[in-house]
Amino acid sequence: MNEPAGPSGPTERVLDLVGGIRLTPTQRRIAHCLVQHAPAAASFSAAEVAELAGVSQPSVTRFAVALGHDGYPALRRRLREVIAAGVADAGGENELQRAVRAEIGNLDRLAGQLADRDRLAATGRLLAASRPLPVLGLRAAAPLAAYFAYFAAKVHPDVRVLDAGGTLLTDRLEQAAAAGATAVLAFVLPRYPREALDALRESRSAGLRVVAITDSPVSPASEHAEVVLPAAVGTDLVFDLHTAPMTLAMVLLQAICDAAPTDTQARLEAFEASAARRQLFAL
Known part of the structure; x- marks a missing residue:
């Protein structure tokens, strides 16, 4: 059984931040950590991300710069924006409808990759x-x-x-x-x-x-x-x-x-x- 996870809207938006960028193995570990903890990722400090990912804090800073930010604080602000957008997109639908619509979004992203x-x-x-x-x-x-x-x-x-x-x-x-x-x-x-x-x-x-x-x-x-x-x-x-x-x-x-x-x-x-x-x- 897989562990229950949060809304896929924030998860996919966090994934969009790191997709298409060439990352080192250490940076992939940091990216994977943020994607896996997407609903709460914006609340993490650089030290907390480093601990969760099993890397050094300077590695987290270099990861933020690799994504085009001045440092981790700027990346965290961006994370807050995308996660808030994911929550807002949920609308008034029930959880079953949101799950199905999330799958439609997954298929839509897949279609884009197949270009x-x-x-x-x-x-x-x-x-x-x-x-x-x-x-x-x-x-x-x-x-x-x-x-x-x-x-x-x-x-x-x-x-x-x-x-x-x-x-x-x-x-x-x-x-x-x-x-x-x-x-x-x-x-x-x-x-x-x-x-x-x-x-x-x-x-x-x-x-x-x-x-x-x-x-x-x-x-x-x-x-x-x-x-x-x-x-x-x-x-x-x-x-x-x-x-x-x-x-x-x-x-x-x-x-x-x-x-x-x-x-x-x-x-x-x-x-x-x-x-x-x-x-x-x-x-």
């Missing part, structure tokens, strides 16, 4: 060329990995779902690399299982290129992935909403199909012929 088709196409080619293609997803991310893999298996000859942790996970990653895999697709979502982050490091050690679908460009997965594809997670309900990450997964699968259209069409036709022969579907 760069070249980057997505390159990622699709990278994954399409990996034979086999390991797909990693632990805990909350396991259903997304399975959902993606179910459809990917119709157009890719060897998709391997890795949805269980433990010592066997590293074995399966190494076996995939030995069998010819060149990349791994990883779904890494809050609360970011340590085993998932360890698996990303193991993937890099095994020579695999890591593509991560995660909730934020400053998530812990970004430190270990060669390609980071962010899609925000809804946090207004008791359990997280994964609408945007699931949508991004299907968009990425489209890019994989586009990378090898002839093979894709042949495999889809073969599947349809087999399904008709076995009468798999009612319609």
Whole structure:
């Protein structure tokens, strides 16, 4: 179960402050801390942010300057403005309506990110060329990995779902690399299982290129992935909403199909012929 979080309006506005800026690993830790504590972030002193993020106070000051502010006090004023705007935007709707509208906002931001088709196409080619293609997803991310893999298996000859942790996970990653895999697709979502982050490091050690679908460009997965594809997670309900990450997964699968259209069409036709022969579907 994910920990309950505050309104996604302030969270997304805080994320907008740090999105698209090249940050150092230390600065990503500070950004992630502010995003995770968005509703209260504007009340934190520089020392409190440093303690929460596990960094030095001067690092917090340098982070504020990297975002274009004179120092942390100026950044905190900006945080107050964006958080206040998030609260004002809530309007008179109930919490269920706000949760759904927040998801609409997440999808809208995802649509904006997809303007760069070249980057997505390159990622699709990278994954399409990996034979086999390991797909990693632990805990909350396991259903997304399975959902993606179910459809990917119709157009890719060897998709391997890795949805269980433990010592066997590293074995399966190494076996995939030995069998010819060149990349791994990883779904890494809050609360970011340590085993998932360890698996990303193991993937890099095994020579695999890591593509991560995660909730934020400053998530812990970004430190270990060669390609980071962010899609925000809804946090207004008791359990997280994964609408945007699931949508991004299907968009990425489209890019994989586009990378090898002839093979894709042949495999889809073969599947349809087999399904008709076995009468798999009612319609």
